[in-house]
Amino acid sequence: MDIERIREETPGTRNAVHLNAAGSALPARPVLDTVVSHLELEAEIGGYEAADRAHGRLEEGYAVLARLVGAAPDEIAVTDSATRAWDQAFYAIPFAPGDRILTTTSEYSSNALAYVQAARRHRVSVEVVPDDEHGTIDLKALADSLGRGGVRLVALNHVPTHDGLVNPAAEVGALARAHDALFLLDACQSAGQLPLDVDGLNVDLLSATGRKFLRGPRGTGFLYVRRSVLERLDPPVVDLLSADLTGPDGFAFRPDARRFETWERSVANQLGLIEAAGYALDLGLDAIAERVGALASRLRAALAEVPGITVHDRGLRKSGIVTFTHAGQSAETLVPKLAAAGVVTRVSEQTYRYDEGLAPRSRVRASVHYYNTEEELDRAVRVLASLV
Template sequence: MGIDIERVRDLTPGCAETAHLNNAGASLPPQPVMDAVLGHLELEEMTGGYEAQEQAREAAENFYTAVARLVGARPEEIAYVENATRAWDMAFYSVPLAKGDRILTTTSEYSSNALAYQQVAQRTGARVQVVPDDEHGQIDVAALADELASGDVRLVSINHVPTQNGLVNPAEEVGRLCRKAGALFLLDACQSVGQLDVDVTRIGCDLLSATGRKFLRGPRGTGFLYARREVVESLEPPFVDLQAATWHAPDRYELRPDARRFETWERFVAGQIGLGVAADYAHDLGLPAIEERITGLATTLRTALAERPGVTVLDRGERRSGIVTFTVEGRDATELKLALRERQINVSVTQPRDHGYDTTAPTAAVRASVHYYNTEEELGRLLDAL
């Protein structure tokens, strides 16, 4: 059964006026998510933050169940974190790295992650190696297998969907190779959760980070971390508080045995509740239906753009996502973004500094990222405006 597009647009007030094609930046939240967030903020307004948190305990706890169900995990393998960057940081900086250990990544890696690799490599003596692309522009699985076979690989850390070129990395094949080699696998899924049918068991990752604000359509300032139960106790978070650990004595503490060792006590409670509602909303629509709708719209847009004189579509990958990137001859990408916004069409711009390992990127490119609530008419508005 497909998605009732008219119904989801009715529950997305922003669709009434704006063609929102910046879902890889932040999606328009559905009304149930907004109702949950605003409802809790109003409760805080009337009763106080601590008191509201106690009253909303069940709604907040639903976050763990909802997100676990969405990605095929167990509730105890999910941590609530304030954003995808912090979720990824908590995972990466918990991996015990030493001199001679290797970190393998991909050319499409996000520069924030690459900065963390450099910092830890300089601190510990670990080495960072970029696995080359295959002929489709995604991570070369054969080259990855060769690197894993040569030894000393402590961590494979890649993105599932890059921010800048439309491809979907073959995460399941990477997971299979990592399991065989005994290397930890950290997957940055901030652009895939909510638009693809992401299942951590099928992928075989040990750690996965994601955000609420992008394709999951949750509140901004929310995210989560998946940490596989079998690896949690081998990972010590880079910092802890009384949420992550129990104080036993002046010289002794005990970390939680589950993924919540990566949490901090203070949090955006309304956001946690809203993110749980967003996960339930996506699950109820059906991830396969969401993926089919997004992929179809993106394919339609790429095809139409490629037929336009002076337009160059930059997307790569054997499998492609809802992110469509392109340039227009003689036009600055930021100038185009602003001109489109005046026509109530939202897009974004991707810059080379955002993905420093990718030497094939142009100066800048327009990024149009579709969601299931977008329509063919909205794609037409973008094309007409160009």
């Protein structure tokens, strides 16, 4: 991986040590140029006309996004965020009273809100599978829970936003499939950071964003829907792209995953998402994962040497998300101090099924990406040490 070239193509690396890929990573110049050039074209000839010119690239984009997760192009829907993608999948599931939803302690807050609403609306039960001794979902407990029957959905956060662990998605998916439960994987923090293969992961539904480790524009995301489960779902939103009227009282959905799309979207952003996905594929997802993992390990080790700092990441397998606290200063105090010194991090909170005895609710989250350098990480730790 040519880091010097990558950093030259990443203007933001000249401004600060950017350690917030888990929030919104720095885009590469080709992504920026793609978005801006299409916006300029819209200003010159009009939005519809510019979209017509981009039609071929937009269609090619489904194959690019499919390659990113090992899917077929007709199993991909483009959305305006990972939350929208996840919601489109979740609210399409025809829950019935008495159905069970299984999730984890590390679930993302927006997803958890949807469970609460589903419980009220459909009288389903939402059950949290406990963690194992490493902090990841306990597979034995999951198997036992599935064995009791009635599970309509297993929903898993692949890489939690507030922790450094990677959940064992493939094993979870295999258990869900064995018990005929749908498996919805939130890959918001893993797409662009880790290699993903929907068949190997045994996934039925997968949601992802563009703005995080994929380095795409904000306002982009996509949804994977396994072809074999398409007819088991009832998309919650219908419009002139997702379906056709068959008469005054009827309609028919599209035959592919685009039945989960809506017609209006930012074409410029969609083109930027496609460019970002292609950029990641050209670099190689295995190479990206190796470098991100190595940088995160280096940062954890260096942080552990700073007096008063506690690193809170768990899991046998860890991601590029590094979380820590200081004994004397809160995360809310440290993050702006670090930013003023040129080190960009973020406050991250665990808000779902929070265990007070496990770790502080608020932590500093420093999420690395392959465009970071070892020297930057060393500088960030020196700055932190000077502040505490």
